[in-house]
Amino acid sequence: MGLIEEMAARSEELAQKWADLILGTYPVETQAVWRNNRDQFSNPVGHSILTATSELIPLLLSWNDAEAVAKALDKLVKIRAVQDFSPSQALSFVFVLKKLLRQEFVAQLSSKGELEELMRFETRVDNLAVIAFDLYVASRDQIARMRVEEVKRAHTNIVRRANLMKADVAAHKAD
Amino acid sequence: MKAIFSLLMVLALVVIATVGAGAAKMQTIFAYCIPGTAFVIFLVGFVCKIISWAKSPVPFRIPTTGGQQQSLDWIPQNKWDNPSTGPQTFMRMVLEVLTFRSLFRNTKVVLKHDDGKNPIVAYVSAKWLWLFAILFHYGFLIVAVRHLRLFLQPVPAPLAFLDWSDSVLQILTPAIYISDLLLLTGLTMLLARRFIDAKVRYISLVNDYFPLFLILAIALSGVYMRYIVKVDVMSIKDVAMGLATFNFKVPAGVDVSFFVHIFLVSTLLVYFPFSKLMHMGGVFLSPTRNMPNDTRMVHYENVWNNPAIKPHSYEAYEDDFREPMFEAGLPLDKSPEDAA
Amino acid sequence: MAKIIKPDEMLKSINYAPPATDWMDLPNDLSPGRWAYPAKLEKVEYLMHEVPGVFGNPRTWNPADPDWQLPSNWKEIVVNGFRERLDKYRSLKLFMDICVRCGACADKCHYFIGSGDPKNMPVLRAELMRSIYRGEFTLAGKILGKLTGARVMEEDVLKEWFLYFYQCTECRRCSLFCPYGIDTAEVTMMARELLHLVGVNINWILEPVANCTRTGNHLGIQPHAFKDIVEFMVDDIETITGKRLNVPLNEKGHEVLFITPSGDVFADPGIYTFMGYLIMFDAIGLDYTLSTYASEGGNFGLFTHSDMMKAINGKMYSEANRLGAKWILGGECGHMWRVVNQYMDTMNGNLQGPQMQTPVNPITGTVFKNAAQTKMVHIAEFTADLIKHGKLNLDKSRNSDIIATWHDSCNTARAMGMFDEPRYVLNSVVDNFHEMPESTIREQTFCCAGGSGLNTDEIMEIRMRGGLPRGNALKHVVDKHGVNTMACVCAIDRATLIPLADYWAPGVKITGLHELVGNAIILDGEEERTMNLRQEPLPGMEEE
Incomplete structure (x- = not known):
């Protein structure tokens, strides 16, 4: 059985293990809470992590739908973009997948002399990281834009009046 | 760490009682002096604490509203969760105190899948905490009330009936009490929850573990006395009656486990007024629960309301902006000429 | 900005679970x-x-x-x-x-x-x-x-x-x-x-408090400018409906004093809600006035100190007395209603003048017994009563492009209990309404994460993560029912839910309740409307 086939067979288990590694990037107390509670509404973060990993593993295997990959990634990136993470920490969740794959498959593949297969697969993970980077920056841009827009909205009518004043002054000069 | 410390404290108490009443023969002290003093401390402490709370006024009516308010006649009010009268508030409190309604509210949402594997939202309640709390509190209440028969001669009929119905299962000799099972199950579950649930473990203090271990030790020593050593209840009743009637006789033929039991109970009594266990009294005073949501309907007085605090006056406002207001054609109390 | 950490530190933070x-x-x-x-x-x-x-x-x-x-x-x-x-x-x-x-x-x-x-x-x-x-x-x-x-x-x-x-x-x-x-x-x-x-x-609380004290509103807009801004909205209403409304400001001798959060006057999209109020008052011929001195319903004093809250709140009764109003009608706001419902009469009841009376709806005759003491009625209660008595001429089809959900604001939910009045109004003006999951609405509603004076932009990340539970529930009804509008009765919500929805559930518009009411009301003598209060084409008018 090749790497892809084996991953496909163990897809659920791998998704779970990857999610556990991602949870490991949070403080211990937080992990414990988020691990135990899989509810979409009372624990959206824990739920999103598991949903994202479950969706991404099959997508990585088929590797033919960039849009679907981006959509699945976005769920997680958006959350991590507003948590107290540095950019590197925020995106580290992609790279822990490499760690997982090595843990799970290196011994077995190297004994069969098929390590190359894993290395080939890892380029997909690297690509995943690049997509995640785009999404992360887009989220951060959005936050910055929302700040500016919020201030503008708060002053909509004030700005309108300020413009009116300018018009008045201009009219006065014309006289 | 905090749990181990608490456990050690309770074990130390057991040792003190065993050594004190057993080896050191200070049975009179352990039978009368300590429980008597503890009871007095409990009573005085409890009353003092309630008085100290009651001394602080309630400046504002701040009920947490848990349902539809009383408003237009055709909109049904949720009278128990958002009461607007005294009797409705009383009902809210009754439900809160007797059925732990707020804990019962604890629900969580889960995503399930229907037959076609489409996700559907389902609601399951997270009622474990409520269940453990109910088991423990009612178990404890019945056990405590049942013990009154040791202090009363003759035993009043309702107490005898309680005792009979509590042991109605008729298994083992002496017959096992249902309330013992409730109490022990509730306690164990509450304790286990503190260990297992990560977030509860994180917030738990010695103040949380100690009373749990203490009550557990009390219950276990009681169970040990009744079911294992099978102590002579009549001689214990002599001691209890002696305590109640101030007729102190040297205890005779009483197993040392009794002294451990009564010493732990004394500790609980002393500890009670100075601890979180005072929630027993406090729940009745909680302003977010025991007040009607009615301050738009009737006046409520704040005893320290300071009438000297006045809003920035309209006069000062008009003085500030009279010219532009006049120019904009806004009505004025004083025209610019009058003000000048 | 988050601090940049070295890669080895990062790896450590991933591999090594720190001790509790x-x-x-x-x-x-x-x-x-x-x-x-x-x-x-x-x-x-x-x-x-x-x-x-x-x-x-x-x-x-x-x-x-x-x-x-x-x-x-x-x-x-x-x-x-x-x-x-x-x-x-x-x-x-x-x-x-x-x-x-x-x-x-x-x-x-x-x-x-x-x-x-x-x-x-x-x-x-x-x-x-x-x-x-x-x-x-x-x-x-x-x-x-x-x-x-x-x-x-x-x-x-x-x-x-x-x-x-x-x-x-x-x-x-x-x-x-x-x-x-x-x-x-x-x-x-x-x-x-x-x-x-x-x-x-924090400045985001104290500056509004200081402004509100001196100028009567959070942004510190002076009375003449306030008047101009109200005029803009009267102009816009004329553009939309062809009818010019008369809006009294600081006038004495009216029955009702109307006070709403100033966000409704200055900020998009609150301004459309404000236009909705004005249209409804005109439709029923309400005898009311606005005040520039008491032009702020919100009370950021609540987020500082009870004395400060009292001082700001006292303006409402003082102004009602000066203008001779019999009762006060309050606009859509969250914490304003916490103050009105749980603090106002206790703090300032002694300021009520003898002219103030238990509020009676002049159109329907309904006595608002639940406001007998404060003499202050919430506009959702008022409007629900009007609609129940059939006093508003409504054209729901103008909102037919809207698939709405309802956000209960924390304060009107858990410090008042106003749930069914706004829902009744909403259902009377829109065709499509879907609730979010049960544990995220009514008394269990999730916060917009910008309440209590935290709706400032410098903590946008904190707000976004706090807004996740609300956004997540919203996303659910967007996916399931195609919801495109979330309505609410709170000025802070109208500001904070926009970025929240933008981030967690893109494509959802935030509106006040009375924006939708204003859209639906048919005024006497109005022209056929082609656009809604945002001056976007009404359903069926898009091609023009």
């Missing part, structure tokens, strides 16, 4: 983005003059600096202030004593759900203060110290209070689930009062 640290030993992270900007010196000075004894230590300072320039006796001020409040508020004293740390509240806070930061669990937030209570005021705490969860007041504790009592929106969701009704909002209010005494504050 007791919360008291966790250091404060005061990096920018974790706190809102402190108040400007002159705002603090102005307020110290207006309401003495509430604010202190005016200075220019930066929370990221190690030295917060506290007064030398700050500890004494805080501890004495704490003691004073224990004697003034039974709630505080009780809540310090009776918590059993059962954990029922722990996962109920939107900030905890979104951030996972243990200090955002309501029980631990209160414990930040409770630990000081034990350490400073109880014998056991003084003797046994940390074992019993006690500690004494230190500068780091003060900083921790600043971080975490400004990550509580006083939404009271935790209080609902507490078996003893312990209300973190109450604890947060007390902590903030203490922080104000030593000059630890």
Whole structure:
């Protein structure tokens, strides 16, 4: 059985293990809470992590739908973009997948002399990281834009009046 | 760490009682002096604490509203969760105190899948905490009330009936009490929850573990006395009656486990007024629960309301902006000429 | 910005689970983005003059600096202030004593759900203060110290209070689930009062409070400018409906004084809600006036100190008296209604003039018995009554492109209990309405994460993670029912839910309730409408 086939067979288990590694990037107390509670509404973060990993593993295997990959990634990136993470920490969740794959498959593949297969697969993970980077920056841009827009909205009518004043002054000069 | 410390404290108490009443023969002290003093401390402490709370006024009516308010006649009010009268508030409190309604509210949402594997939202309640709390509190209440028969001669009929119905299962000799099972199950579950649930473990203090271990030790020593050593209840009743009637006789033929039991109970009594266990009294005073949501309907007085605090006056406002207001054609109390 | 860490540190943080640290030993992270900007010196000075004894230590300072320039006796001020409040508020004293740390509240806070930061669990937030209570005021705490969860007041504790009592929106969701009704909002209010005494504050709250005191509204808009702005909206209504409305300002002798949060006057999309009010008042011929002096329904004083709240709130009755209004109609606002419902009459009832009467709807004759004492009616109650009696001529089809859901605001939900009135109004003006999941609405509603004066842009990340539970529930109905509009009765919501929806559930428009009412109302003598109040084409008019 090749790497892809084996991953496909163990897809659920791998998704779970990857999610556990991602949870490991949070403080211990937080992990414990988020691990135990899989509810979409009372624990959206824990739920999103598991949903994202479950969706991404099959997508990585088929590797033919960039849009679907981006959509699945976005769920997680958006959350991590507003948590107290540095950019590197925020995106580290992609790279822990490499760690997982090595843990799970290196011994077995190297004994069969098929390590190359894993290395080939890892380029997909690297690509995943690049997509995640785009999404992360887009989220951060959005936050910055929302700040500016919020201030503008708060002053909509004030700005309108300020413009009116300018018009008045201009009219006065014309006289 | 905090749990181990608490456990050690309770074990130390057991040792003190065993050594004190057993080896050191200070049975009179352990039978009368300590429980008597503890009871007095409990009573005085409890009353003092309630008085100290009651001394602080309630400046504002701040009920947490848990349902539809009383408003237009055709909109049904949720009278128990958002009461607007005294009797409705009383009902809210009754439900809160007797059925732990707020804990019962604890629900969580889960995503399930229907037959076609489409996700559907389902609601399951997270009622474990409520269940453990109910088991423990009612178990404890019945056990405590049942013990009154040791202090009363003759035993009043309702107490005898309680005792009979509590042991109605008729298994083992002496017959096992249902309330013992409730109490022990509730306690164990509450304790286990503190260990297992990560977030509860994180917030738990010695103040949380100690009373749990203490009550557990009390219950276990009681169970040990009744079911294992099978102590002579009549001689214990002599001691209890002696305590109640101030007729102190040297205890005779009483197993040392009794002294451990009564010493732990004394500790609980002393500890009670100075601890979180005072929630027993406090729940009745909680302003977010025991007040009607009615301050738009009737006046409520704040005893320290300071009438000297006045809003920035309209006069000062008009003085500030009279010219532009006049120019904009806004009505004025004083025209610019009058003000000048 | 988050600090840049070295790759090896990062790997460590991934591979190595740090040891469980007791919360008291966790250091404060005061990096920018974790706190809102402190108040400007002159705002603090102005307020110290207006309401003495509430604010202190005016200075220019930066929370990221190690030295917060506290007064030398700050500890004494805080501890004495704490003691004073224990004697003034039974709630505080009780809540310090009776918590059993059962954990029922722990996962109920939107900030905890979104951030996972243990200090955002309501029980631990209160414990930040409770630990000081034990350490400073109880014998056991003084003797046994940390074992019993006690500690004494230190500068780091003060900083921790600043971080975490400004990550509580006083939404009271935790209080609902507490078996003893312990209300973190109450604890947060007390902590903030203490922080104000030593000059630890945020500008986003104090500037509106100062502005509101002097000019009558949060943005500090002066009366003549206020009048111009109202005129703009009258112009816009004329553009949309072809009818020019008369809007009285500061006029004496009207039956009703109408007060709404100033956000409705200045900020998009509140302005459309404001236009909705004006259209409805015209439709029923209400005898009302607005006031520039009392042009702010919201009361940021609530987020500082009870005295400050009282001073700001007093304007409502004073102005009703000066103008001879019989009762006050209140606009769509959240915390304004917490103040009106739970504090107003208690604080300022003595200011009510003899002309004030139990509110009666002049159109339907309905007596608002539930407002007999405050003489103040919520506009959703008022409108629901009008619609029930068939007094509004409504064309629902103008809102037919809207698939709506309803966001209950924390304060009208858990400090008032107004649920069915706005829903009745909403259902009367839109065809398609879907509720969000049960545990996220009504009394269990999730906060917009910008309440209690935290709706400022410098803490956008905190707001977004706190907004995750609401956004997540919203996303659910977007996916399931195609919801495209979330309506609410709160001016802060109308500002904060926009970025929240933008981030977590893109494509959802935020509106006030009366924007939708204004769209649906058919005015006497209006022209056929082709656009809604936002001047977007009405359904069926798009091609023009």
